[in-house]
Amino acid sequence: xxxxxxxxxxxxxxxxxxxxxxxxxxxxxxxxxxxxxxxxxxxxxxxxxxxxxxxxxxxxxxxxxxxxxxxxxxxxxxxxxxxxxxxxxxxxxxxxxxxxxxxxxxxxxxxxxxxxxxxxxxxxxxxxxxxxxxxxxxxxxxxxxxxxxxxxxxxxxxxxxxxxxxxxxxxxxxxxxxxxxxxxxxxxxxxxxxxxxxxxxxxxxxxxxxxxxxxxxxxxxxxxxxxxxxxxxxxxxxxxxxxxxxxxxxxxxxxxxxxxxxxxxxxxxxxxxxxxxxxxxxxxxxxxxxxxxxxxxxxxxxxxxxxxxxxxxxxxxxxxxxxxxxxxxxxxxxxxxxxxxxxxxxxxxxxxxxxxxxxxxxxxxxxxxxxx
Numbered sequence: 001x002x003x004x005x006x007x008x009x010x011x012x013x014x015x016x017x018x019x020x021x022x023x024x025x026x027x028x029x030x031x032x033x034x035x036x037x038x039x040x041x042x043x044x045x046x047x048x049x050x051x052x053x054x055x056x057x058x059x060x061x062x063x064x065x066x067x068x069x070x071x072x073x074x075x076x077x078x079x080x081x082x083x084x085x086x087x088x089x090x091x092x093x094x095x096x097x098x099x100x101x102x103x104x105x106x107x108x109x110x111x112x113x114x115x116x117x118x119x120x121x122x123x124x125x126x127x128x129x130x131x132x133x134x135x136x137x138x139x140x141x142x143x144x145x146x147x148x149x150x151x152x153x154x155x156x157x158x159x160x161x162x163x164x165x166x167x168x169x170x171x172x173x174x175x176x177x178x179x180x181x182x183x184x185x186x187x188x189x190x191x192x193x194x195x196x197x198x199x200x201x202x203x204x205x206x207x208x209x210x211x212x213x214x215x216x217x218x219x220x221x222x223x224x225x226x227x228x229x230x231x232x233x234x235x236x237x238x239x240x241x242x243x244x245x246x247x248x249x250x251x252x253x254x255x256x257x258x259x260x261x262x263x264x265x266x267x268x269x270x271x272x273x274x275x276x277x278x279x280x281x282x283x284x285x286x287x288x289x290x291x292x293x294x295x296x297x298x299x300x301x302x303x304x305x306x307x308x309x310x311x312x313x314x315x316x317x318x319x320x321x322x323x324x325x326x327x328x329x330x331x332x333x334x335x336x337x338x339x340x341x342x343x344x345x346x347x348x349x350x351x352x353x354x355x356x357x358x359x360x361x362x363x364x365x366x367x368x369x370x371x372x
Contacts, residue, residue: 021099174361197266210276333346
C-alpha cells in the first residue's frame, strides 16, 4: 500500500508521433486497469509511475524539491533546474493529453501482448521502412482471419482442380500446415512459459530438445510399424485429428498454470508439463511424416524400377513443404499472430487451418471409397 511502481520507455523530448502514441496508449491502458494513480514524466525517456494510493504521485516540482530538502537527500544530477525543465506543466499536460485522449488501441495483456505490435510499428517509423510500417499498421484480427479463410478456400480449389492428384496434393498441404502448426505450438509454449513464470532462457534448450525427441520417437515408431497399417489414409487422418485437438488443449493448460496459487502445481508446470508439451506435438508430427511420404507416392510408381528415386523425390518435397510451413509460422507467429490475435486465438487459428485440411481429406477419402 502506497508503494510506487515505475518503468521507462524510449520517447522524445517535445513531440509524440502517432506510432509512439499508440504504443504508449496500449501500455497505459493496462496500467490504468491496475492502478488508480498514474503519472507520466516526459523526455527522451518517458517515465511511467503508478501507485495504488491516491495522492502518492505529484508532478509539482516545488513539492518534490521540498521533499528532497525535508528528507535530506543530496542529488548531483536531479537538481532544481532539472525538475523545473522535466516537469514543466506544458510538457506534462501535452503528453497526458496525447495518451489519454481518443484511445483506439488494444490494451497490453499477458496472453495478448499488443504493445509488442505497436512497438514494432513505432520502431519501424524510425527507419526507412515506410511501406512495411504502412501495411503492418492496417493488420487487424478480422484481416488475419479473412486471409486464413482465403487460404483455406485456395487449398480446396487446388485439390479439386485435378482429381487424380487430389490425395497427393492434400497430403502435401497437410504436411505444410503441420509444419506451420508445430512451430506455432513451440512459440506459444515458449512465450506462455515466459508469461507465467517470468523467465524462459533457462528452459529454452529443454523445450526445444523435447520437441526434437518427440519427432524422433514418432518417426521411429511409424517407420517400424508402417508396413502393418491396413489403411494408411485412415491412420493419416488420425494424426491430422490430433493436430486439430492439440492446439485446443494448450489455452486451457496455460490458463490453469497461470491461475494456480499452489506451489506444487506451479513446480510441476514449470519442470514437467510445459517442457514436455512439445514432446507430444513432436510425436504427432513424427508419426505423420512417414505416412505422408507413403501416401504421396502413387501406387503405380512403387512398382516401377525407379521407385526408390520417386520415394526420394517425394520425401524431399514433403520435407521442403514442412520447412516452408515452419518458416512462415516462425515469422508470422511472433510478428503478427501473437501480438494481434493473442496466444489463445493463435492456437485456435492453427486448429482451424488443420481442421479444414482434415475435412478436405475426409471428403476426398469418401469420394475415393465411393468410386471403388
